Amino acid sequence: MDIYLPIAEVSVNAPLLVALGLIVGFISGLFGIGGGFLMAPVLVFMGIPPAVAVASQANHVVASSASSVFAYGRRGAVDFRMGGVLAAGGIVGSVLGVEGFRILRVLGQADLVVALSYLTFLGVIGGLMLVESVSALQRRKRGQPMAEPKDRRPAWLYGLPLKLRFPRSRLYISVLPPLGIGAFVGVLSAVMGVGGGFVLVPAMIYLLRVPARTVVGTSLFQIIITTAVVTILQAGRNQTVDLVLASLLIFGGVVGAQLGARASSRFRAEELRIVLAVIVLLVGLQMGLGVFVAPKDPFVLISGLGQ
Amino acid sequence: MDYVPATAHLSAALTSTQVEVTSSYHGETIVLYGAVFSPRDQPCDVVVVVRGPEQPIRIARKVQVAGLWLNHRPAVFQGAPGFYTVSSARPLKAIAAPGVLQRLGIGIEHLSFQTPEAKPAKPPLKLGPRLVGIHGRDYQDYRQAVVRLKQAERLYDQNEAGVAFVDKGLFRAQIALPSSAPIGLYEAKIYLFQSGHPIQVRRRMLNVQKVGLERAVYVFAHSRPWTYGIIAVLFAVATGYGAAVIFRRS
Numbered sequence: 151m152d153i154y155l156p157i158a159e160v161s162v163n164a165p166l167l168v169a170l171g172l173i174v175g176f177i178s179g180l181f182g183i184g185g186g187f188l189m190a191p192v193l194v195f196m197g198i199p200p201a202v203a204v205a206s207q208a209n210h211v212v213a214s215s216a217s218s219v220f221a222y223g224r225r226g227a228v229d230f231r232m233g234g235v236l237a238a239g240g241i242v243g244s245v246l247g248v249e250g251f252r253i254l255r256v257l258g259q260a261d262l263v264v265a266l267s268y269l270t271f272l273g274v275i276g277g278l279m280l281v282e283s284v285s286a287l288q289r290r291k292r293g294q295p296m297a298e299p300k301d302r303r304p305a306w307l308y309g310l311p312l313k314l315r316f317p318r319s320r321l322y323i324s325v326l327p328p329l330g331i332g333a334f335v336g337v338l339s340a341v342m343g344v345g346g347g348f349v350l351v352p353a354m355i356y357l358l359r360v361p362a363r364t365v366v367g368t369s370l371f372q373i374i375i376t377t378a379v380v381t382i383l384q385a386g387r388n389q390t391v392d393l394v395l396a397s398l399l400i401f402g403g404v405v406g407a408q409l410g411a412r413a414s415s416r417f418r419a420e421e422l423r424i425v426l427a428v429i430v431l432l433v434g435l436q437m438g439l440g441v442f443v444a445p446k447d448p449f450v451l452i453s454g455l456g457q
Numbered sequence: 458m459d460y461v462p463a464t465a466h467l468s469a470a471l472t473s474t475q476v477e478v479t480s481s482y483h484g485e486t487i488v489l490y491g492a493v494f495s496p497r498d499q500p501c502d503v504v505v506v507v508r509g510p511e512q513p514i515r516i517a518r519k520v521q522v523a524g525l526w527l528n529h530r531p532a533v534f535q536g537a538p539g540f541y542t543v544s545s546a547r548p549l550k551a552i553a554a555p556g557v558l559q560r561l562g563i564g565i566e567h568l569s570f571q572t573p574e575a576k577p578a579k580p581p582l583k584l585g586p587r588l589v590g591i592h593g594r595d596y597q598d599y600r601q602a603v604v605r606l607k608q609a610e611r612l613y614d615q616n617e618a619g620v621a622f623v624d625k626g627l628f629r630a631q632i633a634l635p636s637s638a639p640i641g642l643y644e645a646k647i648y649l650f651q652s653g654h655p656i657q658v659r660r661r662m663l664n665v666q667k668v669g670l671e672r673a674v675y676v677f678a679h680s681r682p683w684t685y686g687i688i689a690v691l692f693a694v695a696t697g698y699g700a701a702v703i704f705r706r707s
Contacts, residue, residue: 216697385686
């Protein structure tokens with residue numbers, strides 16, 4: 151059953167899009183990530199122009215993250231104050247990112263920057279996660295105690311000005327690091343069409359030392375705000391949000407996110423992280439290694455949007 | 458005594474003049490019928506040219522820098538149709554001389570692409586498109602690449618068996634519009650050639666347009682883009698919330 155998308159102006163298989171939304175939503179609920187990094191490559195592979203894919207899936211990420219946040223919020227696992235500070239940075243970052251992306255498209259370098267971003271960020275993060283979670287699994291199998299998380303937070307976190315209390319996360323730190331992290335994630339969100347959870351979650355755990363209990367819910371809360379801003383900016387500036395495409399992805403996505411959030415309690419954390427790490431690495435390599443392969447045709451047509 | 462026209466005469470019609478792009482649209486085949494009245498039974502040739510709305514083309518050459526394949530600054534061509542097919546019953550060069558075809562703009566090699574160089578120069582912005590001079594060495598490379606890539610997408614086509622004579626003087630041509638063909642007004646020109654000269658031409662218009670939901674969404678997205686974006690976000694949040702509520706109860 152094919153459906154013609156009014157903004158993307160291509161005909162695609164509708165049940166396939168719903169299924170894609172479902173799978174990505176499930177992964178999103180399971181790991182507390184937006185899952186956009188998985189969706190963009192598939193949408194582009196299906197023939198949807200990259201600019202429309204990136205903008206419309208940002209809208210899908212809003213829905214699947216919202217669906218999960220309500221589930222996490224009931225358990226008190228969302229630090230709204232931390233999420234708000236991260237999101238404030240995220241808004242600044244996404245405005246910069248959407249404008250930067252326009253310039254890159256005029257220069258014809260958008261594809262390259264997207265490919266290299268995927269390779270760099272997914273490669274590094276997937277690799278680190280894989281090493282870390284495999285060694286944790288091995289320690290557990292050998293019956294060794296889990297490595298005690300180093301509770302000493304880096305001193306610079308305390309040296310910076312503008313300190314704020316985050317009672318939910320039991321933190322008293324400067325707002326500058328979360329603002330900076332949020333801004334960085336906002337740029338990624340606009341350029342890669344992702345929520346940025348795969349950067350945000352490790353950054354919150356390892357840099358800000360946010361307790362594990364609130365990490366996932368807070369990350370999702372920040373992702374909603376950033377991707378909502380990206381959606382509005384992409385629609386307003388570039389007219390690249392396809393509501394029909396987004397709706398199909400959303401219907402699958404919200405159901406998947408609920409199932410994922412429920413399933414998360416049934417799996418062991420390390421095993422889940424190994425699976426996620428492998429997925430992240432594979433997507434990064436698949437998207438990124440293309441730039442090293444000689445193209446079949448030395449020329450490429452660039453879609454005329456955003457001029 | 459019946460009046461017999463001295464020269465051959467052509468008439469033609471499209472089986473439909475509207476292509477409605479609905480949510481189930483996945484391209485369309487346009488059928489054109491026509492008849493040639495040739496009183497003295499001189500051999501005639503029919504050439505059907507279908508031209509879609511103009512679309513600026515941006516094309517970049519890939520270059521290898523330090524192991525990476527990068528895009529050069531894209532070049533922009535104006536005046537190229539978004540869709541172009543030429544159908545005939547035999548090879549074009551057997552129908553008329555290249556000069557005649559060029560003058561009429563028949564054949565992919567005779568499409569005219571303009572580069573921005575021909576226009577008043579813009580301020581020399583670093584962000585501006587790459588300039589490919591019409592006489593430059595590059596021009597032919599770029600032009601051939603545009604044609605090659607458009608042909609691969611089935612947007613440009615030259616079919617030397619696209620016009621079929623189904624009966625004496627009665628011909629039929631089929632033109633396949635892929636779903637990626639642009640929305641807008643198409644022009645079909647039907648030429649009648651005799652001994653290498655065009656003796657008559659008929660023009661028929663074809664309108665490819667979005668209807669219903671497809672049109673409503675597209676118009677809304679372009680007329681009120683910010684409102685559209687806000688509604689998209691509200692819809693997403695509401696759906697997410699709805700799913701969370703439904704799943705809590707179950």
